[in-house]
Each structure stands twice: as structure tokens, then as C-alpha cells.
Amino acid sequence: xxxxxxxxxxxxxxxxxxxxxxxxxxxxxxxxxxxxxxxxxxxxxxxxxxxxxxxxxxxxxxxxxxxxxxxxxxxxxxxxxxxxxxxxxxxxxxxxxxxxxxxxxxxxxxxxxxxxxxxxxxxxxxxxxxxxxxxxxxxxxxxxxxxxxxxxxxxxxxxxxxxxxxxxxxxxxxxxxxxxxxxxxxxxxxxxxxxxxxxxxxxxxxxxxxxxxxxxxxxxxxxxxxxxxxxxxxxxxxxxxxxxxxxxxxxxxxxxxxxxxxxxxxxxxxxxxxxxxx
Ligand code: HPA
Numbered sequence: 001x002x003x004x005x006x007x008x009x010x011x012x013x014x015x016x017x018x019x020x021x022x023x024x025x026x027x028x029x030x031x032x033x034x035x036x037x038x039x040x041x042x043x044x045x046x047x048x049x050x051x052x053x054x055x056x057x058x059x060x061x062x063x064x065x066x067x068x069x070x071x072x073x074x075x076x077x078x079x080x081x082x083x084x085x086x087x088x089x090x091x092x093x094x095x096x097x098x099x100x101x102x103x104x105x106x107x108x109x110x111x112x113x114x115x116x117x118x119x120x121x122x123x124x125x126x127x128x129x130x131x132x133x134x135x136x137x138x139x140x141x142x143x144x145x146x147x148x149x150x151x152x153x154x155x156x157x158x159x160x161x162x163x164x165x166x167x168x169x170x171x172x173x174x175x176x177x178x179x180x181x182x183x184x185x186x187x188x189x190x191x192x193x194x195x196x197x198x199x200x201x202x203x204x205x206x207x208x209x210x211x212x213x214x215x216x217x218x219x220x221x222x223x224x225x226x227x228x229x230x231x232x233x234x235x236x237x238x239x240x241x242x243x244x245x246x247x248x249x250x251x252x253x254x255x256x257x258x259x260x261x262x263x264x265x266x267x268x269x270x271x272x273x274x275x276x277x278x
Contacts, residue, residue: 001089001096002149008048009100016041016065020074022269022278023098023226025217027079027110030233030254033262034077037066045078050093052086054078063094065101069269074098081213082134083191088141092220096150099224105162105278106221107265108230111250112185112211113193113238115203121237121249122257124264125181125209126169127161127230131202132215134189141216142223151223160218162227168275169229172267178260183208185232187215196240210238227277231264233257 018041026033045051045061054061062077076094080086095106114123146153173180186202188194190212194202202210209232218228235253236245272278
């Protein structure tokens with residue numbers, strides 16, 4: 001894995017000297033931001049060994065280096081999901097590459113179902129913590145021998161999401177005229193949407209939104225010593241007595257919320273540029 005990461009990094013560095021500070025994963029329908037990079041150098045996943053072509057409609061596979069809101073960033077446009085059949089090490093390999101390229105911060109985005117009846121489609125939730133269901137069931141990217149060059153054997157996950165940046169995120173949203181939700185993201189393996197009983201259980205466990213990604217990437221980012229900031233776009237309400245979720249509404253909500261979501265990320269980056277260690 002270590003050599004493989006460095007091999008991909010060399011490929012990228014041969015075409016771009018930019019050292020990214022923030023690595024970003026743009027999920028369902030949120031990828032348009034990648035088009036806004038200045039001085040962009042784009043690598044289709046097909047050119048990067050270990051990266052795969054996304055199979056989900058609404059995802060396009062590219063790694064782009066460039067400047068966003070003046071910050072050097074590396075953007076993963078499209079991610080690999082566990083439910084597509086990839087192993088957790090494959091799902092998280094791109095995060096290893098971001099780290100090796102120099103990223104110290106991982107900014108993750110995803111689409112999620114909101115678990116509160118009072119929430120609305122289009123809300124954006126700052127992720128304050130996660131419940132990694134597949135990880136708890138043994139599907140974790142850190143399974144097997146640990147390579148100490150990549151991170152410690154037993155990384156802690158308390159405080160995985162950078163709490164110092166919560167005010168920054170709220171201020172960025174307020175500056176744009178809206179209020180951020182805040183809460184715990186629960187990852188399921190999918191691809192089936194949750195049963196009513198599962199949704200009730202998730203509420204009892206303290207979850208606020210449910211989705212099918214992100215937690216493995218965050219575990220690897222923390223293992224690799226990165227700081228993490230995460231946002232969920234609430235694309236549907238996932239309520240035990242509500243209508244079942246469907247993929248079309250997830251994509252539609254992503255589409256509708258794009259401008260606001262993009263504005264938030266840009267504003268977070270702009271403000272982050274002045275923050276030590278961002
Ligand atoms: N459940 C799981 N994943 C999701 C959902 C949901 O309701 N919405 C978007 N991704």
C-alpha cells in the first residue's frame with residue numbers, strides 16, 4: 001500500500017507542482033465545485049492506479065489539483081462506496097493519496113437523510129461526529145497488519161471532527177444568510193435504504209443524519225493524522241413513518257442545493273486560509 005500510494009503521488013507530481021493544503025471529497029451532486037478551481041490540473045481516475053470509475057449516476061471520477069478561494073486544494077470528484085463492492089482499503093485509498101500529496105485537512109461532503117421531522121430537504125449539516133456501523137461490524141479500513149509509516153495501530157476517534165472549526169463553519173453559513181444544522185452522521189453500508197425500525201434505533205443512538213459513505217474516509221484521515229471537517233447535504237428526510245427515500249430525490253436535492261453548498265465550501269476555505277493548521 002505504501003509504495004502504491006507513493007507511485008500515484010509521483011504520477012501526480014510529475015504534472016503539477018502544487019502542494020495542496022486541503023483535500024476535499026465531493027459527494028453526490030456536489031461535484032460542480034471541482035469546475036471552479038483556478039490553475040486546475042485534472043487527473044481522470046482511469047489514469048491513477050487504484051482509483052476506479054464511479055458507477056453511481058451523478059458521480060464523475062477525477063482528482064483535480066488547483067486553487068479554490070485562494071487555497072491550494074486537491075479535490076476528489078466522486079468517491080468509491082462500500083456498497084459498490086469495493087473493500088474498505090479501496091474505498092479509502094484516495095484519502096491516503098491526498099495525505100501523501102501534502103493535505104493536512106480533509107473536507108468531506110456527502111448526501112444524507114435527515115432523521116429529524118423538523119429538518120428540511122436542502123439543509124446542510126455540519127458533521128460533529130459519526131457512528132460507523134460497518135466499521136463496528138468489522139468492515140473497517142484499518143483491518144489487518146498496520147503499516148506504522150501510515151499511522152498508529154490504534155488511532156483514537158474521539159474528537160475526529162475538528163471542534164475548533166465549528167464556529168468558523170457557522171460564521172461562514174451566517175455570512176451567506178443561512179443557518180447550519182449540526183449533528184452526528186451515521187453510516188450504513190447500504191445500498192438499501194433503512195427500515196423504519198432501523199431509523200428509530202438510529203435516533204435512540206444519537207444520530208441526526210444517515211448516509212452510505214464518509215466514515216471510512218474519516219477513519220483513514222485520522223489514522224493518517226489529518227484534521228477533518230465534514231458537511232452533509234440533507235437530500236431527504238429519513239423518517240420511520242415517512243415515505244421511503246429514493247435515489248432520484250437525493251440527486252434532485254443535490255442539484256437544487258449546489259449553489260448554496262458551493263458558496264459555503266468556498267466561504268469556509270476563504271475563512272480557513274487565516275486559521276493556523278487549517
Ligand atoms: N439513507 C442512506 N443514505 C442516504 C440517504 C438516506 O436516507 N439519503 C442520502 N443518502
